[in-house]
Amino acid sequence: MKNEWLSLNKNINIKSKIFLDSGNPEETKEAIRLLGFLDGQTTNPSLVAKNFVGRRMYEIELLSLYKKIITEIFNLIPNGSVSIEVYADEKTFVEEMVSQGKVMNSWIPNAHIKLPITTNGLAAAEKLVKEGIRVNMTLCFSQEQAAAVHAATKGAKRGDVFVSPFIGRLDDRGENGMDLIKNIFEMYTTNNSHVELLTASVRNVSHLVQAIEIGSDIITCPLKTIKEWKELVMPAQQLKLESNLRRIEYKKLDLNQAWNNFNIHHELTDVGLAKFASDWKSVLL
Numbered sequence: 147m148k149n150e151w152l153s154l155n156k157n158i159n160i161k162s163k164i165f166l167d168s169g170n171p172e173e174t175k176e177a178i179r180l181l182g183f184l185d186g187q188t189t190n191p192s193l194v195a196k197n198f199v200g201r202r203m204y205e206i207e208l209l210s211l212y213k214k215i216i217t218e219i220f221n222l223i224p225n226g227s228v229s230i231e232v233y234a235d236e237k238t239f240v241e242e243m244v245s246q247g248k249v250m251n252s253w254i255p256n257a258h259i260k261l262p263i264t265t266n267g268l269a270a271a272e273k274l275v276k277e278g279i280r281v282n283m284t285l286c287f288s289q290e291q292a293a294a295v296h297a298a299t300k301g302a303k304r305g306d307v308f309v310s311p312f313i314g315r316l317d318d319r320g321e322n323g324m325d326l327i328k329n330i331f332e333m334y335t336t337n338n339s340h341v342e343l344l345t346a347s348v349r350n351v352s353h354l355v356q357a358i359e360i361g362s363d364i365i366t367c368p369l370k371t372i373k374e375w376k377e378l379v380m381p382a383q384q385l386k387l388e389s390n391l392r393r394i395e396y397k398k399l400d401l402n403q404a405w406n407n408f409n410i411h412h413e414l415t416d417v418g419l420a421k422f423a424s425d426w427k428s429v430l431l
Contacts, residue, residue, distance in 0.1 A: 162358050165227070165366035167346065169193030171218035173369045178222065180376045186227035187219050188282070188310070188346065188366045190260065191426035198429045205430055213253050220254040229282045229308070231260035234267065235423040236416070243270035251279050258282040258308055262419050263291045263412075268298040268405055275302040282308040282344065285419060287316060287412040289397050292330045296339050297405035304340045308364065312347035313357075315414055317391060323347070324356050325394035331360050337401045351375050 163185035166177045170193070178184050194212050203211075212230075219228050230253065232238075232246040243266060247259040251274075259274060260282045261267040271281045280302075283295045292309050299307045311330060313323025327345055334341060342363035348354055351374045357365045367375075399408070 160358055162345075162362050163364045164372075165344070165364055166372065167193070167348070167366040167368050169195075169215060170197060171215060171222065174219050174222045177369055177372050180372055184223050184226060186229070186364070186366075187223060188229040188260070188344075189216070189219075190229075190231045190284070191233060191422040195425040195429050201429060202431045203429060208426075208429055213250075216250075216253050216257075220256060224256065227256055227258050227280075227308075228254060229258045229260045229284075230254075231284065231422070232270075233423070233426055234262055234264075235419060236264075238266060240266045240269045240273070243267065244273050247274050247279060247281075248277075260284045260310075263295060263309075263410055263415060264419070265406070265410065268294055268410065271295070271307075272298045272405070275299045275306060280306045282310055284310045284312075284346070285415040286311040286330075287326070287414045288410075289326065289329045289333060289394075290399065290408045291410050291412060291415070292341070292343075293333065293399045293401055293403075294405040294408040294410045296334070296337070296341050296401050297403060297408070299341065302340055305342060307341045308344040309341050310344045310346040310366070312414070312418065313345060313353060314347035314349040315418070316394070317349065319414075320392055321394055322389055322391035323394075324353070324360070324389070327357055327360050327362055329394060329396045331362065332396060333399065333401070335361075339401070351378060 165186040165188055167188045169189045216230055230250040232243050251257045251259055258280045261271050262285050263283050274281055286309050295309045311326050316323035330343055344364040345357040345362040346366050348367045348371055
């Protein structure tokens with residue numbers, strides 16, 4: 147089925163894996179129905195909390211329900227990757243993230259544990275990959291953050307580590323998020339990086355098509371964008387891809403440095419981390 151769908155999009159050379167960005171297994175079913183395939187799925191605390199609006203529960207119950215959701219998704223795409231995000235805020239210690247990651251990794255055999263690109267998140271990733279646990283480093287907004295992910299996870303096999311730049315949130319503040327995808331792709335390709343580039347915060351089909359054309363290893367999309375892509379009738383090249391957004395220039399970085407030598411702070415990472423934590427806490431008693 148996947149080959150049939152790709153052949154319908156022959157105007158663009160599709161090598162990217164397509165993931166669904168959702169915490170709802172019913173949307174997984176719908177995406178598979180629409181495309182005939184799905185290569186994986188990404189979840190996060192905000193997406194999971196959407197399932198329980200108006201409910202309050204203790205954390206042990208919420209984690210049990212999160213596990214149930216992840217298991218349902220796994221049963222729908224057993225050969226794909228499913229990203230499960232640890233709870234973390236600015237105060238979460240490294241060992242807390244490591245402990246959560248180990249538990250979540252035990253839920254299904256095809257997990258990637260999502261960790262924020264913060265000092266503690268990168269330190270946790272460094273520990274987890276050494277134990278053979280796959281990770282997805284999220285809330286990426288800069289090339290230096292992506293460089294730090296490469297440096298922190300050296301020794302991991304290709305496919306064991308994803309980095310997730312959030313392009314839509316850069317667009318929201320007037321920066322061209324697709325430039326960041328191009329820059330990270332160039333940096334990783336030049337340095338033969340083991341890290342796979344996962345384009346996230348995709349807002350529309352234009353984002354999706356541009357990410358495919360750049361060569362992003364993976365693209366994760368909300369169901370809305372998958373529906374729009376499925377209904378696309380014009381050749382991909384006719385999509386309006388030009389942008390008035392500010393350029394993000396490429397930086398030549400030495401990926402052989404220690405990860406903590408890179409400037410990984412980005413205000414949007416702080417904002418995103420706080421939003422995930424707030425949405426998670428909104429369901430808790």
